[in-house]
Amino acid sequence: MRRSSMLRLAGLALLWGSGFLWIKLSLRGFTPVQIVLVRLTLGALVLAPIALARGMRFPTDKRIWGHLFVAALVANSIPYTLFGIGEKTVGSNVAGVINATTPLWTVLVAFLAGTDRKVSAWRGVGLALGFAGTVLIFSPWKSANEIASWGGLATLAASASYGISYVYMGKHLTNRGIPSIMLSASQLAAGAMLMLLAMPFGGLVAPHWRWDAVASLVILGVLGTGVAYVLNYRLIADEGPTIASTTNYLLPVVAVVLGALVVNEPVTVSMVAGMLIVLGGVFLVQRTASTRNPEPEPKPVAVSD
Template identity: 30%
Template sequence: MNERRISAESWGLMAILALLWGASFLSIRIALDEIPPLTAMAHRVGWATLVLWIYVIARRMPLPRDRKIWISFLGMGLLNNVIPFTLMAWGQLYIPSGLTSIFNAATAIFGVLVAALLLNDERLSGRKAIGVAIGFAGVVTAIGFESLRNFDITSLAQLAVLAGTVSYAFAGVWARKRLAGLAPQVAAAGMLTASTVILVPLAWVFDGPISIDLQPRTFMAIAYFALGATAIAYLLYYRVLTLAGSGNLMLVTLMVTPIAIVLGSVVLGETLSPNAYKGFALLALGLAIIDGRVIDRMRRAR
């Protein structure tokens, strides 16, 4: 297995990306104190769309003109933004932001499983199967057996967040099949445009007219998760992908959760059950096994 060395620049950019995404759970929760989930996510994709198109046009990147590509953007927007963003934001009304970030880490677990089911070149090897099984055990542990036995709104919120991660997994397959060959920044801008076209009318119908007459705290939270944790994070993500490779980006997934947990505890006073931490430990172990590099190093050390 070829392992790309992570440079000091890559580590720095990965740390910034983890901070951006880790703090997004806190900023979303703050915004939800004043605005409903659909409206919050409409703000998120709408402002991020403007920033990304400014970037694409400034860089003079070729714009897609084929109608099939824009239809693909619509599917990607649904799977990668509309469904997961809304489900996770709604879930955060009832569960701590730190716990939401733990479930979000399961995206990679579901991603491996969905890719194995739908893509011919992503077979589920024995090692990956073990990693997925341990990851699922982590999810169940984080949910807690009491929540599974006594189903309530908290249980539903947890399942909503997990459904969002499954949607992310299908989005990965959709991108592989329908958006290959496009510049990633253009693909991100197109996806967010489609998401905006869907979310703004939905928010208007269910929540009422979208307003920017908000409390400063809410406005700052929106500015952060729309511009920082979405537009800038997308651009940074593709820079890290170029420098460090897709395999090393899995490390960012593990770095995001501790940041979200700490911020939720310090700023919002959130507390998580011991099961949540045990679940994250199992998730991290499952991801490490799927990645395979730790196992390879142990073999080489013998």
């Protein structure tokens, strides 16, 4: 891998992996709905000018826009809001670890939807390992376990929503001749419009203008939702999607380390063990997927936080 690509990979892992911490800090001053609205708006304001400067144009097909609004709902509005709700009661490190299950949900949803029914023995083992690791992370047999709560379930549902979005976008938005960066800018704009409609449900509350909450929200929107996708597309173009997908293994590690260092979140043995098992399952699942289709077209905005 080129040195520049290694730097982009490290930057991408840091930006996306730290997103869970920025959400946690943003909650000190804003509601989940407010955070998602500002985040999507800032992300669109970063990506759209870049796409337009490169000569790209917004889609004009009404059907494409219909699909973009659905994609924005399941890939941005719902999961971003659920992560905000979840992190009110669970740590940012927990959210980052649970988010690692996204590739497993994607495979499961694709199988149930009939878009990918190929299940090898190793892939089955990977799925089994992944969901066993998830159970270990939640450890529902422990009394007073914060992870096995509504907040933990909200973050798990957010990851499942990401899985749904990948399958939906793969069927309705990719391979349409529209550059991915423009699709992402359009999708983020559509998500911001959806969040405007959601403002009566938790958004019409006076925010607390704490400097740490404001700074975290700006970083989350501009860097974590805008600049990160520019880095992602460049990394895919230079090294291919297989190398770019290794960020899946780095995000939970970054989330756990930052959560412990910045906000003193506890790191339990079951969390770390479950994370390693989940990542092992993701490795097996992605290995079999990349063997069948090593160079898929980059998808619009969905993964990570």
